[in-house]
Amino acid sequence: MKKVLLVILVVLAGCAQSEHGTGIDGRESVSDAALHALMAQRIEELYQRIEVLAFDQNRTLPELDQDRRRAASEIANSAGSLSSIATELMQLSESLDLTESNRQQFQALSQNLQSASNEVRSAAADASSEDLANSVTRLQGTCTACHSLYRGR
Amino acid sequence: MFRFCIAVVLTMFGTGEMLAAEAQGSFVSGAVPGTVRFTGSEKSFGIGGRLESHAVLSDVAFDANQSGRDRLRFSQIPVERNDNSSQFRFNSRDSRLWFRLQRPLQDHDFNVYVETEFTDKPGTYNMFVRHAYLSVGPLLAGRSYTTFIDSAALPDVDSGSGPGEIFLKRGQLRWTQAFDNGMELALALEEPDSVINDPNSVINDPNSNRTSTIEDDQVPTIVSKLGWHEDWGQVSVATMIRELCWQQDNKHASELAGAIGVSGRLNVGVVNNIRFMASYGNGVGRFITLGAYADASLDSNYGELKTHPALGAQLAYQHFWNPAWRSTVSVGWSQASLPDGISRLMTERAGSIQANLFWSPVPELSVGLEYLHARQQLLNGQDGELNRFMLSTRYTLEL
Numbered sequence: 001m002k003k004v005l006l007v008i009l010v011v012l013a014g015c016a017q018s019e020h021g022t023g024i025d026g027r028e029s030v031s032d033a034a035l036h037a038l039m040a041q042r043i044e045e046l047y048q049r050i051e052v053l054a055f056d057q058n059r060t061l062p063e064l065d066q067d068r069r070r071a072a073s074e075i076a077n078s079a080g081s082l083s084s085i086a087t088e089l090m091q092l093s094e095s096l097d098l099t100e101s102n103r104q105q106f107q108a109l110s111q112n113l114q115s116a117s118n119e120v121r122s123a124a125a126d127a128s129s130e131d132l133a134n135s136v137t138r139l140q141g142t143c144t145a146c147h148s149l150y151r152g153r
Numbered sequence: 154m155f156r157f158c159i160a161v162v163l164t165m166f167g168t169g170e171m172l173a174a175e176a177q178g179s180f181v182s183g184a185v186p187g188t189v190r191f192t193g194s195e196k197s198f199g200i201g202g203r204l205e206s207h208a209v210l211s212d213v214a215f216d217a218n219q220s221g222r223d224r225l226r227f228s229q230i231p232v233e234r235n236d237n238s239s240q241f242r243f244n245s246r247d248s249r250l251w252f253r254l255q256r257p258l259q260d261h262d263f264n265v266y267v268e269t270e271f272t273d274k275p276g277t278y279n280m281f282v283r284h285a286y287l288s289v290g291p292l293l294a295g296r297s298y299t300t301f302i303d304s305a306a307l308p309d310v311d312s313g314s315g316p317g318e319i320f321l322k323r324g325q326l327r328w329t330q331a332f333d334n335g336m337e338l339a340l341a342l343e344e345p346d347s348v349i350n351d352p353n354s355v356i357n358d359p360n361s362n363r364t365s366t367i368e369d370d371q372v373p374t375i376v377s378k379l380g381w382h383e384d385w386g387q388v389s390v391a392t393m394i395r396e397l398c399w400q401q402d403n404k405h406a407s408e409l410a411g412a413i414g415v416s417g418r419l420n421v422g423v424v425n426n427i428r429f430m431a432s433y434g435n436g437v438g439r440f441i442t443l444g445a446y447a448d449a450s451l452d453s454n455y456g457e458l459k460t461h462p463a464l465g466a467q468l469a470y471q472h473f474w475n476p477a478w479r480s481t482v483s484v485g486w487s488q489a490s491l492p493d494g495i496s497r498l499m500t501e502r503a504g505s506i507q508a509n510l511f512w513s514p515v516p517e518l519s520v521g522l523e524y525l526h527a528r529q530q531l532l533n534g535q536d537g538e539l540n541r542f543m544l545s546t547r548y549t550l551e552l
C-alpha cells in the first residue's frame with residue numbers, strides 16, 4: 001500500500017514539475033503551474049502523513065485504517081482535480097501550434113490522463129491496493145508519453 | 154506454518170465459505186492493509202503482533218508486585234529515600250499479538266479486533282486483553298480506549314503514561330455519528346469501576362501501596378465526545394458523568410461525579426505534531442496518573458463519599474528529523490484535591506518529563522533511547538523522584 005502511494009506521489013509530482021514553468025506553447029495557464037504544483041504538494045503531504053501512522057504505537061489497527069482512509073479520500077479528491085485538468089488540456093490543444101495528427105495524439109493522451117486519474121481516484125476511494133497499483137502504473141505511462149512528446153512545445 | 158495458523162484462525166472465526174476457499178488454496182490482499190482474503194470471499198482477516206524488548210536502568214521504585222520497577226507508577230515513586238539505589242532490568246512487556254476480521258455488512262464495515270499484550274510478572278509473563286471489540290458502522294461494543302479521550306493524542310513514548318495522560322481501556326457500548334463537515338459525535342456507556350479510599354486502612358509507610366479498589370457500581374458511566382477532524386489536525390471535547398458507588402454488607406454510599414476533557418493532535422508542518430490532553434473534574438481521578446488518585450474517599454462512618462476533584466494535563470511534541478529518525482518530548486502534570494480525614498501519605502500531585510530518540514530504518518522496526526524523570530508529592534509535603542533510562546527495540550509483523 002505504501003509503495004503504491006509512493007508511486008502515486010512520484011507520478012503526480014512528476015506531472016506537476018514537468019509542466020510547471022515551461023508551459024505549453026509558452027503560455028502560463030492555471031492548469032500548468034498553479035494547480036499541478038498544489039496538487040502534487042498536497043498529495044505528497046497526505047502520503048507522508050499516512051506513512052508516519054506506522055509509528056502510532058498505541059492506536060488500534062482499525063483506528064489507523066480510519067485515518068488512512070481519510071487521507072486516501074483526499075488523494076482521491078486530488079486525483080479528481082487532475083482529471084479536471086486533463087479536460088482543460090484537451091481544450092487547450094485547439095490553441096496550440098500543432099499539426100492535425102499531433103493534435104489528435106495530444107487529445108488522445110489527455111483523454112488517457114483523464115481516465116487514468118479517474119482510476120486512481122476510484123482505487124484510492126476503495127483503499128484497494130491492487131487496483132490502485134494498476135491505475136497508478138497506467139497514469140505514470142500516460143504522463144511519460146505526453147511529456148516526452150509535448151514538453152516545451 | 155502460515156497455512157496452519159490460517160486454518161486455526163478460520164476454525165475459530167471462519168465460515169464454511171472461507172474454509173472452502175482455503176481448501177482451494179488461493180488468497181489475495183484484503184480490503185485493508187495487513188489483511189488477506191480468500192478468493193470469492195468478502196471477509197478480510199489479519200494476524201500480527203509486535204515484539205518489544207526493553208533494557209532499563211532506573212532508580213528503584215518500591216512496590217509489592219514489581220510493576221513499578223518496569224512501568225511508570227507514580228504512587229510507587231520512592232519518597233524521601235536517600236540510598237541512591239538503582240537497578241538494571243530487562244523485560245519484554247508491551248509485546249503484543251492481534252487478530253482482526255473485516256467485512257462489508259450491508260452498507261457498513263464490520264470489524265472484529267482482538268489485541269493482547271504481555272505483561273511481566275516475577276519470573277514470567279502473563280497475557281492480558283488490551284482491546285477486544287466488534288464494530289458495525291457507527292456502533293462499537295467491547296473493550297477499548299475510553300471514549301473520553303482521542304487516542305491520536307497519546308504520545309509516542311515507551312517508558313509509560315505521564316500523569317495527565319488517560320490511557321484506560323473500558324468495556325463499553327459506543328455510538329459514533331460522523332458528519333460531512335469533519336465533525337463526529339460519540340456517545341458511550343462504559344464500565345464504571347469506582348476506586349474508593351478506605352479511611353480506616355492504616356498506612357504507616359509512604360513507600361507502600363495506598364489505594365483500595367472496591368467495585369460495586371450500579372450504573373454505567375456516560376461519556377460524550379465531540380470531535381473535529383481538519384487539515385490542521387484533530388481536537389475532541391468530552392464530558393463524563395459517573396456514579397461513584399460503594400457498598401458492603403448493609404452499608405451503601407454513592408455520589409454523582411463528572412469531568413470534562415479536551416484532547417487532540419495538531420499538525421506542525423507536514424508530519425511533526427503536538428499532542429495534548431487535559432481533564433478536570435471530580436470523576437476523573439481514577440482515570441489519570443495511573444491509579445495514584447482514587448475517585449473518592451469514604452468518611453470514617455462508611456456513610457458518605459467525598460469526591461476528589463482532580464486536574465491533569467499532558468503536552469507532547471513529536472519531531473521527525475528525517476524519515477528514519479524521530480523524537481518526542483512529553484511533559485505531564487496532575488493534582489488532586491483530597492479531603493480532610495484521609496491519610497496524609499496519599500499522593501497529592503505528580504509530574505513527569507519524557508524525551509526520546511527513535512531510529513526506524515524501516516517502518517516495522519524501531520530502536521530508541523528514552524529518558525524519564527517523574528516526581529510525586531504526598532499530602533503531607535513529602536516528595537520523591539525517579540529517573541529512568543530505557544533502550545527499546547520493537548519489531549512489528551503483519552500479514
